[in-house]
Amino acid sequence: MEYSHFSPVALCLTLLAGTATTQTSQKADSNTTQESKSGLDLTAIDKSANPCGSFYQYACGTWIKSHPIPADESSWGRFNELLQRNQEILRGILEDSAKNQNRSPLDQKIGGFYQSCMNEPLIEQRGTTPLHAELQRISQIGNQDELLNEVARLHERQVGVFFRFAPSPDPKNASMTIADIDQGGLGLPERDFYLRTDPKSEEIRKKYVEHVAKMFELIGVSPADAQKKAANVMSIETDLAKASLDVTTRRDPQRLVHEMSTEKLAALSPHFNFTRFFVQVNAPQFTTLNVDVPGFVKTFNSLIASRNMGDLRDYLTWHFVSASARLLSKTFVEENFEFYGKTLTGVTELKPRWKRCVSAVDDELGEALGRKYVEQTFGEQGKRRTVDLVREIEKEMSDDLQSLSWMSPETKKQALVKLAAVANKIGYPEKWRDYSSVEIDSKDYFGNWYRANEFESKRERDKIGKPVDRAEWEMTPPTVNAYYDPTENNINFPAGILQPPFYSNAAADAVNYGAIGVVIGHELTHGFDDQGRKFDADGNLKDWWQASDEQHFNKLADCFVKEYGSFEAAPGVHQNGQLTLGENTADNGGIRLAYMALMDALAKKQESPSAKVDGYTQSQQFFLGFAQMWCSNMRPEYARLRAQTDPHSLPEFRVTGVVKNMPEFGHAFGCKTGDQMYVATGQGCRVW
Numbered sequence: 001m002e003y004s005h006f007s008p009v010a011l012c013l014t015l016l017a018g019t020a021t022t023q024t025s026q027k028a029d030s031n032t033t034q035e036s037k038s039g040l041d042l043t044a045i046d047k048s049a050n051p052c053g054s055f056y057q058y059a060c061g062t063w064i065k066s067h068p069i070p071a072d073e074s075s076w077g078r079f080n081e082l083l084q085r086n087q088e089i090l091r092g093i094l095e096d097s098a099k100n101q102n103r104s105p106l107d108q109k110i111g112g113f114y115q116s117c118m119n120e121p122l123i124e125q126r127g128t129t130p131l132h133a134e135l136q137r138i139s140q141i142g143n144q145d146e147l148l149n150e151v152a153r154l155h156e157r158q159v160g161v162f163f164r165f166a167p168s169p170d171p172k173n174a175s176m177t178i179a180d181i182d183q184g185g186l187g188l189p190e191r192d193f194y195l196r197t198d199p200k201s202e203e204i205r206k207k208y209v210e211h212v213a214k215m216f217e218l219i220g221v222s223p224a225d226a227q228k229k230a231a232n233v234m235s236i237e238t239d240l241a242k243a244s245l246d247v248t249t250r251r252d253p254q255r256l257v258h259e260m261s262t263e264k265l266a267a268l269s270p271h272f273n274f275t276r277f278f279v280q281v282n283a284p285q286f287t288t289l290n291v292d293v294p295g296f297v298k299t300f301n302s303l304i305a306s307r308n309m310g311d312l313r314d315y316l317t318w319h320f321v322s323a324s325a326r327l328l329s330k331t332f333v334e335e336n337f338e339f340y341g342k343t344l345t346g347v348t349e350l351k352p353r354w355k356r357c358v359s360a361v362d363d364e365l366g367e368a369l370g371r372k373y374v375e376q377t378f379g380e381q382g383k384r385r386t387v388d389l390v391r392e393i394e395k396e397m398s399d400d401l402q403s404l405s406w407m408s409p410e411t412k413k414q415a416l417v418k419l420a421a422v423a424n425k426i427g428y429p430e431k432w433r434d435y436s437s438v439e440i441d442s443k444d445y446f447g448n449w450y451r452a453n454e455f456e457s458k459r460e461r462d463k464i465g466k467p468v469d470r471a472e473w474e475m476t477p478p479t480v481n482a483y484y485d486p487t488e489n490n491i492n493f494p495a496g497i498l499q500p501p502f503y504s505n506a507a508a509d510a511v512n513y514g515a516i517g518v519v520i521g522h523e524l525t526h527g528f529d530d531q532g533r534k535f536d537a538d539g540n541l542k543d544w545w546q547a548s549d550e551q552h553f554n555k556l557a558d559c560f561v562k563e564y565g566s567f568e569a570a571p572g573v574h575q576n577g578q579l580t581l582g583e584n585t586a587d588n589g590g591i592r593l594a595y596m597a598l599m600d601a602l603a604k605k606q607e608s609p610s611a612k613v614d615g616y617t618q619s620q621q622f623f624l625g626f627a628q629m630w631c632s633n634m635r636p637e638y639a640r641l642r643a644q645t646d647p648h649s650l651p652e653f654r655v656t657g658v659v660k661n662m663p664e665f666g667h668a669f670g671c672k673t674g675d676q677m678y679v680a681t682g683q684g685c686r687v688w
């Protein structure tokens with residue numbers, strides 16, 4: 001996966017290591033909306049609930065009750081129903097390509113890859129053989145030079161040991177790509193997983209160490225030695241974690257900018273010769289780079305110097321085996337699932353093989369598979385309508401910016417320049433990635449995976465020193481998600497999201513504005529959230545704000561920090577208001593823009609907001625269309641993990657948190673003072 005230290009901000013959920021993509025064995029529920037004229041899922045609504053008491057329960061209550069989480073899922077929502085439909089389409093494409101690999105080079109790549117993944121008997125028969133050569137290499141590391149060679153080799157194969165090395169837009173000149181070194185090398189999801197002292201966190205750590213030990217046993221280490229090795233791994237990772245920044249701190253882009261010469265980096269790390277590392281990974285030559293967390297590099301350096309070579313070999317062995325687990329026989333796949341699936345997310349059953357293989361092709365050859373997906377599914381009508389909606393919503397944002405009372409004319413001027421510069425990408429890339437140099441053997445899943453990784457590493461490294469290609473996509477076309485990229489100042493909507501419940505040609509305008517319209521508004525607002533606002537129209541990290549406007553912004557944003565921080569995500573774990581601030585700002589700003597756009601569209605057509613379809617006024621349809629994107633059930637383990645790592649609030653709070661700030665909502669549903677969802681005009685949190 002592509003990585004840059006200023007990650008683009010996505011709409012929905014972050015996928016965590018080992019959880020793969022979200023699919024299910026449940027039948028696609030595509031008929032539920034057939035009987036509604038509006039496009040709303042009327043069967044989802046809980047009529048016994050009071051919309052002014054809990055709007056989420058009202059909009060989604062019956063859906064929630066009738067859609068339990070499948071055993072192989074960590075959560076189940078209307079998102080997942082769409083994902084499931086996509087997955088079935090991708091399966092059809094891949095089975096067809098696997099049967100017709102001689103038809104075209106593209107069929108050979110994706111069909112051969114899929115076939116190699118589906119060939120379980122052959123994978124079983126090979127056992128641990130695919131690991132042997134690499135394990136042998138690791139076992140022979142005797143000094144720091146040899147250690148460096150192996151770290152470089154693993155990095156080329158995208159096994160993330162010790163740190164991250166990747167290209168990134170230059171923070172001061174975002175049109176150019178520079179090299180970037182960042183913290184990394186952990187097996188648990190995030191820094192604080194190593195440091196929290198509550199019983200649940202202790203338990204997760206204990207299970208992690210047990211899991212690491214079991215993986216060592218699976219490659220033939222005795223139980224007693226496996227325990228020692230697992231303890232070594234935990235001890236090294238804990239040192240790395242202590243030197244890392246936590247997810248919340250990392251949201252401040254300024255904290256991650258330390259441009260330096262390669263000589264300065266060498267002085268920071270005398271025991272690990274980064275200059276030689278860059279040569280070993282075949283990076284283009286460069287003399288300056290960005291180091292996100294200099295203190296981390298220092299700690300890594302002293303760790304290399306102070307730990308004995310045996311401990312460091314254990315660490316590399318663990319990461320290589322863990323990264324390879326899903327490519328191996330059942331015992332590895334199941335042990336990997338035991339921790340990363342069951343313990344971390346609460347899922348009880350592994351997904352069927354075909355789903356895992358579809359995800360694998362999407363991960364490794366995403367634009368080859370995506371190309372076929374687009375040919376089969378993407379409608380030009382959907383694209384045109386989305387382009388129109390983007391324009392309408394941009395206009396609303398422009399009007400809104402100009403009318404803000406808290407912002408000075410100077411900052412407004414800059415904000416409008418930035419808004420006008422936002423580029424839109426809809427559907428799929430103009431130019432498809434060329435995978436012709438990746439050798440795919442339909443009988444070698446393990447080899448295919450690592451060859452595809454090497455291809456991707458090379459593709460990424462070659463960007464260093466070159467202009468940023470803003471036409472490139474961070475998500476594959478079937479992805480049900482969208483993102484704003486702060487360093488490129490563009491919004492991106494993959495083909496996968498332009499379908500119900502987000503968008504439908506047949507749905508009422510009010511419902512489309514409430515769903516895809518809100519998504520568009522959300523992504524646009526990201527350019528002006530607590531993180532995005534620090535980048536200028538060209539994507540450079542540059543302060544274009546008057547000091548007094550910044551103070552106003554922070555004061556208004558603080559209202560969201562408090563509001564969302566009050567929501568309890570899992571027993572004893574609240575949403576982190578600071579971590580989720582950008583997403584909450586985007587949710588609240590986005591819905592406002594989409595609502596204003598709908599009102600203008602209705603006025604233009606001389607339609608009344610109170611005209612009813614399916615028994616709901618236009619405004620009510622809008623809010624229901626919005627809320628029903630988020631109908632979902634979630635396992636408590638997963639809710640806890642999300643609250644601790646994910647910048648997005650949980651689905652329920654994405655609905656409740658937003659409507660509680662909107663007098664327009666109370667007005668639409670006739671809510672009154674004292675109602676949970678009621679807020680008086682001029683009250684409630686609002687930035688944009």
Ligand SMILES: [Zn+2]
Pocket residue numbers: 009010011012522523526583586
């Ligand atoms: Zn977002």
